Amino acid sequence: MGVPLYQTKAEFFRTLGHPARIRILELLAERDHAVHELLEQIAIEPSNLSQQLAVLRRTSLVVSRREGTAVVYSISVPEVRDLLLSARRILVGLAETRSEFEDELMVPDRR
Amino acid sequence: MGVPLYQTKAEFFRTLGHPARIRILELLAERDHAVHELLEQIAIEPSNLSQQLAVLRRTSLVVSRREGTAVVYSISVPEVRDLLLSARRILVGLAETRSEFEDELMVPDRR
DNA sequence: TCACTATATGAAGACTTCTTCAAGTCATGT
DNA sequence: ACATGACTTGAAGAAGTCTTCATATAGTGA
Known part of the structure; x- marks a missing residue:
């Protein structure tokens, strides 16, 4: 409460405003992906991918879970x-x- | 067409990523508004509003027409x-x- | 425990976007 | 023709976002 809705909306759209983040969401919309799988599809450096995943995590658009040695991401809001x-x-x-x-x-x- | 779709999408979302631009679109979604009417609803300086309108015009999300002394904006994509x-x-x-x-x-x- | 792979994080410079200010245009009424 | 009101534009510094690099952490198997 307190933060006006149009402000929240703007922030939300800004988190979608990056090509890598769009690709991530599109891939996750199909099915869950481990980080290394995303990495195969999206041509960016691992640490950059991690940063973009962090942005999406901060806004709760995605969630991650560890599966053995891999970290698997999924969309939290269908x-x-x-x-x-x-x-x-x-x-x-x-x-x-x-x-x-x-x-x-x-x-x-x-x- | 050269530019990949996810890039275009990201740019599109970025143009939505600003509180004033969201408000503008919401107001225009109701009905056409002259700039001075937008100005009454949105608390920013006239020149700032103009800049934000320019951003929306560049992406063709809105179009403007002059009506006498006023400039009226409308949404171009319902x-x-x-x-x-x-x-x-x-x-x-x-x-x-x-x-x-x-x-x-x-x-x-x-x- | 060590080495290794998979992923995350912090920091820094490059780059982009915001806001504001000053100046410009364009119709209208006088 | 001029003054005025309604809007737009360009420029510039402040603020925010990106990418990369170096370093850190967490499982796994030897």
């Missing part, structure tokens, strides 16, 4: 899937709008 | 509403998770 889908839809919409606009620019006199 | 709702749902979920956890901390020995 609704994140909807959000990522929503975002994709919006981006596709924006891309279309933009390319229509570019068409007009390319063929300006054609009705 | 799906943004779903996204904001999705986000709210997730945040509520997270808040609940966290407060359950805090309950455990406060009453640790009680089953």
